[in-house]
Amino acid sequence: MDRLALVVPCYNEEAVMKISSEALRGVLQDLIGKKKISEDSFVLFVDDGSKDKTWELIEEEHRQHKNIKGLKLAGNVGHQYALTAGLFTAKNCSDVTVSIDADLQDDVSVIEEMIDKFHVGNDIVYGVRNDRSSDSFFKRFTAQSFYKMMAVMGVKTVYNHADFRLMSKRAVEQFSEYRESNLFLRGIMPLIGYQTDCVYYERKERVAGESKYPLKKMLALAFNGISSFSVKPISLITTLGIIIICMCFLAAAYALWSYFTGHVTAGWTSLILSIWFLGGVQLVSIGLIGQYIGKIYIEVKQRPRYNIETFLGETDESEKKYI
Ligand code: UDP
Numbered sequence: 001m002d003r004l005a006l007v008v009p010c011y012n013e014e015a016v017m018k019i020s021s022e023a024l025r026g027v028l029q030d031l032i033g034k035k036k037i038s039e040d041s042f043v044l045f046v047d048d049g050s051k052d053k054t055w056e057l058i059e060e061e062h063r064q065h066k067n068i069k070g071l072k073l074a075g076n077v078g079h080q081y082a083l084t085a086g087l088f089t090a091k092n093c094s095d096v097t098v099s100i101d102a103d104l105q106d107d108v109s110v111i112e113e114m115i116d117k118f119h120v121g122n123d124i125v126y127g128v129r130n131d132r133s134s135d136s137f138f139k140r141f142t143a144q145s146f147y148k149m150m151a152v153m154g155v156k157t158v159y160n161h162a163d164f165r166l167m168s169k170r171a172v173e174q175f176s177e178y179r180e181s182n183l184f185l186r187g188i189m190p191l192i193g194y195q196t197d198c199v200y201y202e203r204k205e206r207v208a209g210e211s212k213y214p215l216k217k218m219l220a221l222a223f224n225g226i227s228s229f230s231v232k233p234i235s236l237i238t239t240l241g242i243i244i245i246c247m248c249f250l251a252a253a254y255a256l257w258s259y260f261t262g263h264v265t266a267g268w269t270s271l272i273l274s275i276w277f278l279g280g281v282q283l284v285s286i287g288l289i290g291q292y293i294g295k296i297y298i299e300v301k302q303r304p305r306y307n308i309e310t311f312l313g314e315t316d317e318s319e320k321k322y323i
């Protein structure tokens with residue numbers, strides 16, 4: 001049977017720790033009872049440098065319950081990194097992981113469905129919310145604009161999926177090959193490319209405490225998402241430059257017409273044309289330099305160029321080493 005690890009990043013979550021631990025232990029017990037996961041499955045709480053009693057509470061839970069593990073990071077690194085630390089730690093001692101927020105906004109009852117989908121061969125199962133009525137108008141609007149913007153910029157993401165997802169051991173291992181420092185997990189997951197599926201749920205209110213994602217952090221995440229996966233903004237500069245050069249020809253026609261019809265100040269025509277033309281040339285040049293910087297950017301990430309899903313052939317060691 002497969003050993004499941006529930007990975008939960010926590011930052012200043014003292015208000016929810018007890019409730020969360022109880023609910024997640026309940027999920028494990030239920031799945032163990034149904035023989036869908038092994039008995040040594042566990043919850044891994046990752047303390048992301050909390051300043052309150054979160055870690056003390058995790059320690060207490062660990063003492064009291066054998067299926068609670070804790071990982072304390074040395075300082076606050078943010079949700080994406082805390083989650084990554086948890087996944088990489090969990091992958092060494094589990095077969096499948098599910099990442100979920102500590103505040104129980106994501107519906108724990110769909111974890112069973114995720115496990116079922118894992119058992120029929122999916123390596124990643126995305127938790128997708130099918131309704132945003134618990135969000136404020138502002139959050140809904142900004143989130144939807146963000147997904148649309150990502151799509152325009154050519155970044156593949158799963159619409160309305162945050163970081164509630166199941167990943168098999170090999171999916172986490174493949175993810176560990178993405179060595180970039182600026183992590184935007186929702187952008188990387190679709191690149192991994194194994195068989196995936198979705199489960200749908202209704203997102204609830206936080207059980208207790210405040211959101212740890214203020215607007216500033218949300219905007220930073222959105223910018224990181226776009227700039228880490230797309231060099232399209234650079235191409236936009238080049239396009240703008242070309243448009244300006246084209247407009248320069250229109251301006252030239254107008255300036256020459258004004259010159260010949262004779263009501264211009266001396267020097268205006270050449271001045272205005274140089275301004276437009278040079279402006280355009282400069283933008284095209286910056287865009288061109290940008291294209292190279294974009295390529296360097298992609299190179300330095302050293303992302304894997306392909307991920308192998310299956311290899312049909314001899315499985316002895318001599319062939320394995322060539323894969
Ligand atoms: N979180 C974290 N580090 C941070 C901020 C948040 O580990 O720097 C955790 C937090 O404890 C929670 C999850 O990330 O488990 C999502 O945060 P939150 O619920 O505050 O975000 P929201 O749901 O409001 O977008």
Ligand code: MG
Nearest residue numbers: 101103105206
């Ligand atoms: Mg939340």
